[in-house]
Amino acid sequence: MPDALQIIVADDHPLFRDAIVLALQASLPGCRTLEASSFSTLEAMVREQDTLDLVLLDLSMPGANGFSSLVFLRGERPEVPVVVISSNDHPRTIRRAQQFGAAGFVPKSSPVAVIREAVQAVMDGGAWFPAQKAERSEEDAQLAARLAQLTPQQFRVLMCMADGLLNKQIAHELGLAENTVKVHVTAILRKLECHSRTQAAVLVKALQAEGGDDAATLPE
Template sequence: MPGPTLLVADDHPLFRAAVIHVLREALPEARMLEASSASTLGQVLGQHADTDLVLLDLAMPGARGFSALLHVRGEYPEVPVVVISSNDHPRVIRRAQQFGAAGFISKSAPPDAIATAVAAVLEGGSAFPPMQVERSEADAHLAARLAQLTPQQFRVLLCLADGLLNKQIAHQLGLAENTVKVHVTAILKKLDCYSRTQAAVLVKALEPESAP
């Protein structure tokens, strides 16, 4: 029986290599995939639908806070995500959990913590450090609102947050400008926003240190 397929998404090559080394020691039969940005993460997942687990750094190029986590959970809900981050504030850990992560590993954790967390999640469990932070109803509400968006609408929303015009969004995503207009209208309706600016504020709330 083949081993699990694990995707390590982090923009630092040395850290990716270190994580992969740890995982190979613990799971020698596993197949390893790599991604260095939010866009390559999407490409690799699109090419490897059999991915069993994603180890995700929050601070990758192209990601806005928890946006990459929400995008993966929305487009590949069957693939568990373990966040691995240098920002291990209890509030950040709790938000990762509420936005759909199956686990959280601090980059300062010992190597065996990575292997232990991955093993727990692959077995269908979760792996979070002890937390003293209360669940945030605002985060739960934000996650529920964003979950209404299709993957393409979520991409358009991130472009809106960057201040791009419809024409620029169309060029960046390879869409017709009229299609972008349709998506923007749907996004504002689903998120109960009256303007593009208000929708962009919601994306700002995805930053790890922000509270919606």
């Protein structure tokens, strides 16, 4: 008998998570769902789970910086498809989600049937995005390619750099030796083609999504 599908539902609104879990259980009977309400919780789950089949991701969880959680997932578990479910359905946000590696994008205002359709398409090895998308951005493509060169640990260090932490503070935050952090910072600046920590922080700001903040919208 095949193992049950393991799916993470990452969203900071409990009612929305409940609605998504019910939709998943109806369309994928027997699947095992794990719930994350923050980026730190998601990060821990991804590390702990040997087998993971899908992540449904809200972009605006506490601890996340725009598309940073998506970029982290693609770096940490590139074999696991990610479907972004967001109330920020600006055309450029949808296109950027695709360029940063999402397998699908579903607006939170979508009815349950659409969410199920998107999940099934992705689980079948395909992709699912709304019909109307912004044009491809070469700038975003270059940013995605640079970020893809970072190891998961380097990406964590980069997020700390973007928060203005010094090497000593980053070492304490991540449980690393300060010299190790220095080595990571040097590698990060080289891979991102940046001459300073400030330039690297500006690149992280470029991960911000278009439009306003996400808000919980329950599927119909």
